[in-house]
Amino acid sequence: MKTAVATVLVVAGALAGAGAADNRPVNGTIWAANRGTHTIRGFDASTGRLVRTIDMAPGSQPGDLAYANGKLYVAEEMGPSPAVAIVDLLDDSQPIRRIPFPAGYRPHHVHASKDGTLVAVGLYGKDLVSVIDTTTDTPLGPFDSNPLTTNGRVHAAVFSNDGYTLYLADEGANELVAMDPRSGNVMWRMTIPSIHELAITHNEKIAYVTRRGANQLAIVDLEEHTTYTDILPLGLPDTLQLSANEKMLTVGLRTSPAQIAVVDTDSMQFRLVTLSVAGETTTVGGHQWTSPSGRFTFASFEGGAHPGLAVIDHKAGDVVVQRLDYAGRPHGVDHALK
Secondary structure, three states: OOOOOOOOOEEOOOOOOOOOOOOOOOOOEEEEEEOOOOEEEEEEOOOOOEEEEEEOOOOOOEEEEEEEOOEEEEEEOOOOOOEEEEEEOOOOOOOOEEEEOOOOOOEEEEEEOOOOOEEEEEEOOOOEEEEEEOOOOEEEEEEEOOOOOOOOOEEEEEEOOOOOOEEEEEOOOOEEEEEOOOOOOEEEEEEOOOEEEEEEOOOOOEEEEEEHHHOEEEEEEOOOOOOEEEEEEOOOEEEEEEOOOOOEEEEEEOOOOOEEEEEEOOOOOEEEEEOOOOOOOOOEEEEEEEOOOOOEEEEEEEOOOOOEEEEEEOOOOOEEEEEEEOOOOEEEEEEEOO
16 A cells, blocks of 8 residues: 655635636536535536525435436435435426435435446434435335444445445444445444545545544555555545546545645645635535546535635646535535436
8 A cells, every 4th residue: 555745735716706617528517415505506517507406305404415317315314304305307397205214313425326226325323324226216224334233323335336335434333344235234344443434446446534533534455454544644534536537536624714635646645725715714615526537626615705616627726716606504515417
């Protein structure tokens, strides 16, 4: 496993407001979930133009969402009736459908398999994960990360490239768990203190893992799956996104002001990119989506006078080229073809 000394460069945002953008070579819609306004909102990915705002359940604090099979799967985490809400983007006449969970289950981060046939939702109030077959929208499970204990809190669940393995970041139990996503059978587990989020390489040999409570980015050799190695000290690292060629890794940070780290996976050098306007020191970053080409990242942030999404152009030197206003507490971000 490789390690390197990191270089830090702080990049300020270029534009202060929503701004007008040239047409970016990114098709489709960027969707964000807002825990403050209990809505989700879509922006045209190429221009930043507001496309649509959809009301979610009152008091549900939707925190994350994932696009699969023409639909958005939205984690309505809080309130008396937590659920995964299903929004059909191909048929606007369809009402929002829901997969309900008992109070306290807290459906949290949402990830789709590469082929879009499965969606996984960490049930952060429990040591459970729910897997949804997107063809029929039938829930598989919920599956128990460890039937022998109840102290787990599954923060996130990420699929391998081939979809045959589901990797769980069990924050409460300090474990990385490998599971069969269709049966719930646990293949193996290993201890990683403060594990929070993860990203898996295409060949399924390496997992990048954030250890948020330890302020560390770590890697795991998935072929051995016995130990982890800290590779970068970062402030409260959280969500992770790899570019398609895996040469770049974006890491969402929960420090203030809102920032993400843009990491070169060969050298482990990185830049810190500030998402909010200069001088807004109380902002905090949310999730991010990085285009497969690695050219653009759309990252959410809350706080300050103009919360919303920052659009980062990595080819231009990791500069924020546009900010998209979304009042409230924008958090989860994903890209949809529609």
